[in-house]
Amino acid sequence: MMKIVKNIWLLVCMMLMLSSVSMACYAKDKPAYKQYPWSFTGLFGTYDLPSVQRGYLVYRKACASCHSVQYMRYADLQQMGLTLDQIDKIAKTDQVLDGKDASGKDRYRPATVVDYLPAPYSNQLMAKSVNAGKVPLDFSRYGQGLRKQADYIMAILMGYQNPPAGFKPDQEGMVYNRYFPNHQIAMRSPLIKDGVKYPGGTPATIEQQAKDVTTFLSWTAHPHLIERHRIGIMVMIYLAFIAILTLLVKRKVWSNVK
Numbered sequence: 001m002m003k004i005v006k007n008i009w010l011l012v013c014m015m016l017m018l019s020s021v022s023m024a025c026y027a028k029d030k031p032a033y034k035q036y037p038w039s040f041t042g043l044f045g046t047y048d049l050p051s052v053q054r055g056y057l058v059y060r061k062a063c064a065s066c067h068s069v070q071y072m073r074y075a076d077l078q079q080m081g082l083t084l085d086q087i088d089k090i091a092k093t094d095q096v097l098d099g100k101d102a103s104g105k106d107r108y109r110p111a112t113v114v115d116y117l118p119a120p121y122s123n124q125l126m127a128k129s130v131n132a133g134k135v136p137l138d139f140s141r142y143g144q145g146l147r148k149q150a151d152y153i154m155a156i157l158m159g160y161q162n163p164p165a166g167f168k169p170d171q172e173g174m175v176y177n178r179y180f181p182n183h184q185i186a187m188r189s190p191l192i193k194d195g196v197k198y199p200g201g202t203p204a205t206i207e208q209q210a211k212d213v214t215t216f217l218s219w220t221a222h223p224h225l226i227e228r229h230r231i232g233i234m235v236m237i238y239l240a241f242i243a244i245l246t247l248l249v250k251r252k253v254w255s256n257v258k
């Protein structure tokens with residue numbers, strides 16, 4: 001018996017050693033991301049709507065010139081706590097394509113709440129030609145991976161550091177990023193301190209903007225998360241109630257049977 005226990009113990013130790021060695025090798029190439037306490041993870045996860053709203057401001061100011069959110073209409077911004085009147089005002093400040101004029105040129109008009117948010121490039125070739133051959137991805141579903149994805153986006157946004165000595169990009173237009181695969185990315189650091197003016201005096205540090213835009217990206221991919229969790233909790237309370245009721249009824253029905 002003791003021998004079996006000893007062998008199992010030895011096996012567990014070996015497995016632990018192996019896994020730490022492989023993790024160390026992995027970590028060497030891919031540094032671990034910092035983990036943030038996101039409000040939207042876990043069973044009771046919910047979105048901090050003021051942060052989502054600030055994130056939208058950051059997105060429009062610092063990301064929308066390259067990354068689209070092609071499935072989002074202005075009206076969807078209601079889910080982040082804005083009224084249709086507020087959204088109407090935001091929409092009017094943007095111009096969207098409205099067919100051609102008499103001479104065949106693109107015609108534009110102010111957006112309305114039913115329009116989709118404008119895309120930065122009309123096609124992928126155009127996007128590639130100005131981004132070192134890479135296409136800035138669409139953000140509609142990008143934040144879907146909740147915690148992991150949010151930590152990854154944060155890592156990329158905060159990962160612009162001084163390159164180590166001898167760093168040489170593979171091609172022109174690539175810059176050093178500690179967390180992007182291969183440590184080089186075709187996106188320059190998109191955030192600058194106070195690059196956006198927040199309402200209510202929240203200081204717009206780079207980290208704050210990064211957190212807010214990451215929250216916005218997660219929300220964009222899960223606009224119904226709050227509602228879904230609320231319904232989930234109600235269903236669980238209901239099921240617990242039914243379970244207790246069933247138990248009580250069962251006891252009552254069988255109480256005469258010894």
Ligand code: HEC
Binds near residue numbers: 066185188
């Ligand atoms: C000037 C254009 C430009 C702007 C502005 C820009 N990006 Fe990018 N972004 C790119 C390009 C191009 C890539 C692809 C990089 C690559 O593949 O090397 C990229 C990649 C990314 C990635 C990594 C995607 C992956 O492959 O995993 C993230 C995250 C990201 N951008 C987030 C943002 C956020 C958030 C903002 C705004 C705060 C932003 N970007 C602003 C051009 C831009």
